Amino acid sequence: MPDRLSILSPTGHLGFTPIERGSFEIGVGRRPDAIVADSGSCDIGPQPLGSDEHCSPEEWQRHDLELMLLAARQLGVPMIVGSASDTGTDRGVNQYADIIRGLARRHRLAPFKLSTICSQVSREEVARRLEDGVRIEGLDGRPPLTKETLARTDRLVAVMGVAPIIRALDEGAEVVIAGRSSDSCIFAAPAIRAGFPEAAAYYLGKVLECASFAAEPFMGKESIIGTVTSDAVSVTAMHPGQRCTVASVASHAMYERANPFFEHVAGGALDMTHCRYEQVDERTTRVTGFAFRRDPVYRIKLEGAGKVGERAVAIAGIRDPYTIGHIDAVIDWARSKVEERWGPPGERYQLYYHVYGRDGVMGPWEPRRAFPAHELCLVVEAIAPRFEDAEVVCALGTRNLFYARLPEVKGTAGTAALMMDEVLRGKAGYEWTLNHVLPLADPLELVTIKTEVVGG
Numbered sequence: 001m002p003d004r005l006s007i008l009s010p011t012g013h014l015g016f017t018p019i020e021r022g023s024f025e026i027g028v029g030r031r032p033d034a035i036v037a038d039s040g041s042c043d044i045g046p047q048p049l050g051s052d053e054h055c056s057p058e059e060w061q062r063h064d065l066e067l068m069l070l071a072a073r074q075l076g077v078p079m080i081v082g083s084a085s086d087t088g089t090d091r092g093v094n095q096y097a098d099i100i101r102g103l104a105r106r107h108r109l110a111p112f113k114l115s116t117i118c119s120q121v122s123r124e125e126v127a128r129r130l131e132d133g134v135r136i137e138g139l140d141g142r143p144p145l146t147k148e149t150l151a152r153t154d155r156l157v158a159v160m161g162v163a164p165i166i167r168a169l170d171e172g173a174e175v176v177i178a179g180r181s182s183d184s185c186i187f188a189a190p191a192i193r194a195g196f197p198e199a200a201a202y203y204l205g206k207v208l209e210c211a212s213f214a215a216e217p218f219m220g221k222e223s224i225i226g227t228v229t230s231d232a233v234s235v236t237a238m239h240p241g242q243r244c245t246v247a248s249v250a251s252h253a254m255y256e257r258a259n260p261f262f263e264h265v266a267g268g269a270l271d272m273t274h275c276r277y278e279q280v281d282e283r284t285t286r287v288t289g290f291a292f293r294r295d296p297v298y299r300i301k302l303e304g305a306g307k308v309g310e311r312a313v314a315i316a317g318i319r320d321p322y323t324i325g326h327i328d329a330v331i332d333w334a335r336s337k338v339e340e341r342w343g344p345p346g347e348r349y350q351l352y353y354h355v356y357g358r359d360g361v362m363g364p365w366e367p368r369r370a371f372p373a374h375e376l377c378l379v380v381e382a383i384a385p386r387f388e389d390a391e392v393v394c395a396l397g398t399r400n401l402f403y404a405r406l407p408e409v410k411g412t413a414g415t416a417a418l419m420m421d422e423v424l425r426g427k428a429g430y431e432w433t434l435n436h437v438l439p440l441a442d443p444l445e446l447v448t449i450k451t452e453v454v455g456g
Contacts, residue, residue, distance in 0.1 A: 001195030006227040007187055008032040008238075010068065012210035012220075014039035014081060015054075015061035020221045023212075023238040027223040028071045030238075034190045035072045037064070038183045038209055039096075040083025042303065042432075049087040050154045050305030050430035054095070056086055065099050069175065073109055080165060080176045080186050088157050088180025090120045096177045104455035111456035115173035117165065118448045119158045119180050121302065123150055125446075129438070136302070139435045140258075145302075153433040156304030161266025162201075163443035165189035171451045179447070180303065182265045183209035191228050199292040202270040204228045206263050207235050207249060207287070214252040215242040215283075236284040246277040249285040266301070266443065268294040297439050300446070304434030308350070310387035311426035312394035315419040316401050318376045323415055326406050327355060327376065330415075333404035338397045347385075349393045350429075354379040378416075383429040394423045 008027040010019045014037045028035075039061075048055045065081070072079035085092025097116050104112070127150060130136065136145035157180035166189050168176045178186065184205030191201035204226045207214050212222035215237040223238040235244045253272050254260035263270040271291040278286045318324055331353045338351055345351055357373035359366035378401065382394035401416040440446065 004227050004229050005191055005194050006032045006225055007208060008035045008223060008225050009208040009211045010223040011037050012213055013041055014064045015056035017221055018060050019064045019067055023223040024067060027225055027238040030225055031075060032225055034078045035068050036080040036187050038082050038186060040086050040088050040180060044086060046305035046430040046432045047427055050307055051428060052089050052091050052155055054085040062099050066103050069100060069103050078169060078174055078190060082178045082181035082186035084177050084179060088119060090118045093118050093177055093179050100175055101454055109455040111453050112174040113172045113451055114175045114454045115168035115171060115449060115451045117168055117178040119160045119446060121156050121158050121446055123153060126150055136436045136438050142435055145436045149433055152306040153304040154306045156302055156434050158446045159301040160447055161185050161443055162189040162192055164447045164449060166193045168449055169193055173451055184263060185265055196228050197230060199290045200228050200233055202292055203287060203290040204233045206270060207233060207252060212242060214249050215244045216248040232286055232288045234284055234286045243283045244285045246279050246285055250277050267298045268292055298443060299437040299439050302434045302436045302438050305430045306433045308429040308431050309383040309385050310390050311429040312382045312390040313424045313426045314380045314394050314398040316378045316398055317417045324372055324376055329406060330401055330404040334397050334400035337400040338393055342393060349382060349384040349389060351393055351397050352381040387425060391423045
């Protein structure tokens with residue numbers, strides 16, 4: 001095991017917006033031992049997975065991949081990308097691999113080994129395991145997976161742990177393009193392979209996964225470097241105007257966590273309960289005290305999405321104080337007029353009102369719901385099996401905002417204003433169907449690893 005290993009993290013979501021070159025080049029100048037980036041997220045919702053589309057422009061994805069590839073080949077260090085093309089489906093892995101091949105030809109790079117790791121899973125494979133009596137438990141309050149829920153799923157991926165990435169590196173991979181993977185595992189894998197303790201390696205991954213989100217003041221898409229030793233992790237901001245402080249690093253441990261002390265990954269959980277944070281210089285924080293709790297049964301997460309219907313959207317604004325004070329009655333009126341013609345919502349249609357200026361962002365968790373803004377934006381969303389039906393429902397549910405019959409209203413003006421007198425066609429509506437964990441006998445059994453020589 002080497003004394004230390006350092007990893008450059010240039011972005012928290014490759015391609016979502018382009019990497020900032022300045023801090024990235026500073027980081028490359030530090031000569032890290034690997035360049036690693038996550039390229040996927042559940043934050044984008046179920047639609048990209050269900051429809052198998054990327055949500056990031058390919059031009060931006062190519063921009064980020066090119067920066068990373070040229071720097072990694074210049075340094076002669078591994079480049080690892082996880083959750084390729086936003087969702088980590090086989091399409092995303094193949095798309096990124098094609099980009100890498102094209103960049104190698106364009107820049108006439110010397111030969112190197114490219115490994116792809118696919119982790120998309122067929123419904124038939126999951127159905128077979130259900131039939132064999134495997135219990136696939138739900139997360140976040142979901143019940144165990146059933147055949148009915150699986151049947152509503154159009155596409156699903158397995159969230160891989162460190163083992164497939166380590167296997168690819170063992171096969172000589174110098175560039176790894178992985179399907180859906182745990183954010184922290186893509187960083188932990190090269191550290192574990194180098195012999196560092198799992199606890200330190202997984203903490204390294206946790207702090208690097210979102211790049212400059214672990215630094216202050218806030219700057220998105222800037223690079224940071226994490227360095228792991230046998231008992232500590234140090235993280236340093238590369239942008240001259242950023243600092244990795246005790247507060248910024250410790251707070252990132254709470255980011256996207258139901259419990260701020262635990263990060264669950266395939267095979268176990270990182271325990272941050274007793275972490276100690278120490279400011280070692282103006283831009284670097286050192287962390288010790290982490291532990292790794294291995295699960296008695298190895299389990300990986302399954303993510304799946306299924307289509308609900310076609311989607312139509314309209315936008316209306318309300319400025320009148322009296323109407324704002326009775327906004328729920330206005331929405332109830334508009335809903336009632338839709339139900340007169342279409343019946344109650346269900347399989348024929350669904351209708352949603354998103355009230356921005358009151359609780360459009362937080363929904364039922366909004367603590368100031370009783371104090372709306374002086375101006376509201378209503379986004380009306382309708383979903384139906386056919387777009388033509390969604391369009392009619394959306395139009396009916398939007399235009400009736402004008403005609404709500406409220407007490408004390410004597411005039412015809414001041415009710416609602418349309419941003420445009422049309423209904424917009426949105427992408428199809430999808431729902432998350434799988435957020436479950438599947439026990440495995442072998443961490444590699446649901447992945448396919450292929451290695452080839454590229455360039456030359």
